[in-house]
Amino acid sequence: MSSLETAKKIAARKAVDNHVSNGNIVGVGSGSTIVYAVERLSERVKQENLDVVCVPTSFQARQLILSNKLKLSDLDTHPEIDVTIDGADEVDSNLNLIKGGGGCLLQEKIVASCSKSMVVIADYTKNSQCLGEQYKKGIPIEVSPLGYVPIKNKIEKKYGGSVSLRMAVKKAGPVITDNGNFILDWVDYKSTFDWPNVNLDIIQIPGVVETGLFIGIASKAYFGMSDGSVKEQITS
Numbered sequence: 001m002s003s004l005e006t007a008k009k010i011a012a013r014k015a016v017d018n019h020v021s022n023g024n025i026v027g028v029g030s031g032s033t034i035v036y037a038v039e040r041l042s043e044r045v046k047q048e049n050l051d052v053v054c055v056p057t058s059f060q061a062r063q064l065i066l067s068n069k070l071k072l073s074d075l076d077t078h079p080e081i082d083v084t085i086d087g088a089d090e091v092d093s094n095l096n097l098i099k100g101g102g103g104c105l106l107q108e109k110i111v112a113s114c115s116k117s118m119v120v121i122a123d124y125t126k127n128s129q130c131l132g133e134q135y136k137k138g139i140p141i142e143v144s145p146l147g148y149v150p151i152k153n154k155i156e157k158k159y160g161g162s163v164s165l166r167m168a169v170k171k172a173g174p175v176i177t178d179n180g181n182f183i184l185d186w187v188d189y190k191s192t193f194d195w196p197n198v199n200l201d202i203i204q205i206p207g208v209v210e211t212g213l214f215i216g217i218a219s220k221a222y223f224g225m226s227d228g229s230v231k232e233q234i235t236s
């Protein structure tokens with residue numbers, strides 16, 4: 001296993017061990033790091049006979065829950081979640097996040113917003129001082145297909161940088177999210193922006209469904225480090 005995968009795994013396992021207990025409703029994030037968390041959760045459920053219910057944040061998360069034989073639920077049945085564990089593309093020093101590199105940001109944000117706490121799991125490359133310092137693929141913005149060109153133009157005109165439609169790799173055409181929307185990726189923005197205000201402003205543009213900026217949502221992050229240790233970060 002590469003040092004990056006080991007870092008993801010140790011962060012994920014520690015978060016599950018520290019934050020999940022018997023009777024919990026757990027929000028299950030998306031991406032590659034969450035795979036290790038679900039594996040650990042499944043181990044603990046078997047070993048400790050835990051009664052845990054899982055609410056997915058994506059089609060991928062749903063499949064992971066099912067393939068690990070965990071109890072699957074949804075927000076209709078469990079609108080209040082004890083803890084959501086999820087990955088991130090970048091985490092700044094205030095625990096503000098960029099998410100949505102895998103296109104799952106909308107459901108992730110809804111589930112996180114229904115949770116008493118959101119715990120982030122990531123490898124050491126995701127840990128930064130300010131957003132945009134490490135992650136160069138841009139801030140994902142989920143939009144209604146009808147409005148993607150005017151939304152792109154409005155963001156570029158007001159804030160600069162460059163906004164592009166995310167294209168699929170194994171299909172000729174755009175990426176379609178689990179919710180039937182498009183994803184715009186915004187690069188070359190100023191890393192010194194006032195992110196809470198920029199986020200609120202972008203969400204106001206008609207046709208914007210959600211942004212991958214998670215501001216003031218996460219309460220703790222676990223970073224797997226290259227030396228095999230796990231760094232814990234909380235909000236100040």
Ligand SMILES: O=C[C@H](O)[C@H](O)[C@H](O)COP(=O)(O)O
Pocket residue numbers: 029030031032033034086087088089099100101102103104105108
């Ligand atoms: O859309 C994807 C999600 O926001 C992921 O949680 C995020 O991209 C981090 O993924 P990974 O754990 O693969 O780095």
